[in-house]
Amino acid sequence: MKIYTSRESQSGVVLLESIIAILLFSLGILALVGLQTAMLKNTTDSKYRADASFIAQQRLGLMWADPDNIPTYLEASPGTDISNLLPNGRRIVTQPSTGKFIVTVTWQIPGQSVHNFTTTATISGG
Secondary structure (H helix, E strand, O other): OOOOOHHHHOOOHHHHHHHHHHHHHHHHHHHHHHHHHHHHHHHHHHHHHHHHHHHHHHHHHHHHHOHHHHHHHOEEEEEEEOOOOOOOOEEEEEEEEOOEEEEEEEEEOOOOOEEEEEEEEEOOOO
16 A cells, blocks of 8 residues: 655646636636627617617608608608618608508618517608
8 A cells, every 4th residue: 555645645736726727717718708799799789779760760750840741751561771771771661540650670680580670650741
C-alpha cells in the first residue's frame, strides 16, 4: 500500500482549476454574445414597429388635413409598396364604414414571419 504525501496528492490540481476557470469564463463570454444578439434583434424589431406606426399615422394625418380628397388616399389590397421604408413593406388603407378608416402596415424581415401594425381612425368629411 502506497501512502501519498500532501505534495503528491495536490499534483495537477492547479492545472485542473485553470481549465475549469477557462471553461467558466468561455461560457460567460458566450452568454454575453447571445444576449447581445437577442438585444440587437429586439432593437431592430422595435425600430420597424415604430416606423410602421409612423407610416400609418402619417397617412391618417394627411387624410385629416384633406378630408375632401379622402377617396384618393384609399388603397385596396395588396396595398401600396413601401419597401423603401420597411423590408417587403405594404400599406393598405380601407374604409369599412362612413367616416371610419383602417390603416394596416405590413412588413417582413427575411427569414421571419410577416409582421403588421393596424390603426383605426374616425374622420369627418370627405
